[in-house]
Amino acid sequence: MYLDFYGLKEYPFNVTSDPSFLYLSDQHREALAYLQYGIESRKGFLEITGEIGAGKTTVCKALLAKLDGSCRTAFMLHSDLSELQLIEAILEDYGLTARRRTKIDMLRELNRFLLEELQHHTNVVLILDEAQTLKIKTLETIRLLSNLETDKEKLMQIVLVGQPELRKKLASPRLTQLRQRIGIRYHINPLTAHDVQKYIHHRIHVAGCSTGIDFGPGCFERIHHYSAGVPRLINLVCDRALLASYVKGRSVVELDVIEQSIIEIEGESV
Numbered sequence: 665m666y667l668d669f670y671g672l673k674e675y676p677f678n679v680t681s682d683p684s685f686l687y688l689s690d691q692h693r694e695a696l697a698y699l700q701y702g703i704e705s706r707k708g709f710l711e712i713t714g715e716i717g718a719g720k721t722t723v724c725k726a727l728l729a730k731l732d733g734s735c736r737t738a739f740m741l742h743s744d745l746s747e748l749q750l751i752e753a754i755l756e757d758y759g760l761t762a763r764r765r766t767k768i769d770m771l772r773e774l775n776r777f778l779l780e781e782l783q784h785h786t787n788v789v790l791i792l793d794e795a796q797t798l799k800i801k802t803l804e805t806i807r808l809l810s811n812l813e814t815d816k817e818k819l820m821q822i823v824l825v826g827q828p829e830l831r832k833k834l835a836s837p838r839l840t841q842l843r844q845r846i847g848i849r850y851h852i853n854p855l856t857a858h859d860v861q862k863y864i865h866h867r868i869h870v871a872g873c874s875t876g877i878d879f880g881p882g883c884f885e886r887i888h889h890y891s892a893g894v895p896r897l898i899n900l901v902c903d904r905a906l907l908a909s910y911v912k913g914r915s916v917v918e919l920d921v922i923e924q925s926i927i928e929i930e931g932e933s934v
């Protein structure tokens with residue numbers, strides 16, 4: 665709607681996890697570096713946590729682009745699968761088919777695949793997004809999957825990505841063995857006030873507006889205060905504010921428009 669008005673090629677503040685918009689704040693850069701290091705040095709289990717909208721999925725997608733050809737990756741984004749459905753989806757992502765759709769046959773096929781890939785020195789990576797929703801039993805099955813370890817290396821690298829509840833779930837006594845095998849842990853903190861401003865300019869630039877869009881006094885402070893530095897909330901406010909400014913025929917986004925956008929968002933979420 666407002667693309668031409670601001671000289672944009674695409675919408676800068678969609679809430680999809682599009683890695684082409686990635687802004688490397690210190691937190692996101694570190695998360696990415698830890699993940700890459702953990703996978704390349706075969707740490708076994710890796711844990712990434714962060715609040716809703718902190719950028720976990722976006723970082724994982726950026727990670728996929730960084731991993732080289734020696735990795736085979738499956739990325740599970742759906743959190744509402746039963747254990748059987750999850751195992752089936754993992755097989756499908758690796759392009760495998762089991763003889764029968766039973767847990768035992770599917771796990772056997774997965775094990776065969778892991779041993780075969782090990783011989784080829786392929787690093788098999790499994791990313792489980794929204795892992796805080798997985799049942800403890802499912803997490804145990806996943807640990808068993810990776811259990812066949814050779815002397816030196818782990819058969820599979822498993823990245824558990826989730827909201828802060830994931831950490832609590834992993835603290836369960838039934839998951840002691842899994843927890844002990846987590847080699848890398850990283851919590852993605854919200855953006856600082858300084859980063860909020862840079863983040864907004866970055867996304868506008870990536871969306872094709874090379875001259876940038878001006879924001880009036882107090883706007884960035886207000887957005888930081890409202891969003892507490894959570895990228896998803898920053899996007900919601902900015903998208904609204906660009907639309908509202910456009911409707912008013914203003915090329916500069918002013919504080920009153922930011923306030924109005926926040927009131928609208930809050931009104932909808934009640």
Ligand SMILES: Nc1ncnc2c1ncn2[C@@H]1O[C@H](COP(=O)(O)OP(=O)(O)O)[C@@H](O)[C@H]1O
Pocket residue numbers: 677678679680681682685686687688689692714715716717718719720721722723895896899
């Ligand atoms: N570092 C970042 N750079 C650019 N956009 C980001 C960044 N972190 C988060 N976002 C954006 O914020 C929104 C929520 O991010 P997402 O990765 O889906 O969060 P999470 O998976 O933690 O809930 C998405 O639109 C995403 O593109």
Ligand SMILES: [Mg+2]
Pocket residue numbers: 720721722793794
């Ligand atoms: Mg996510």
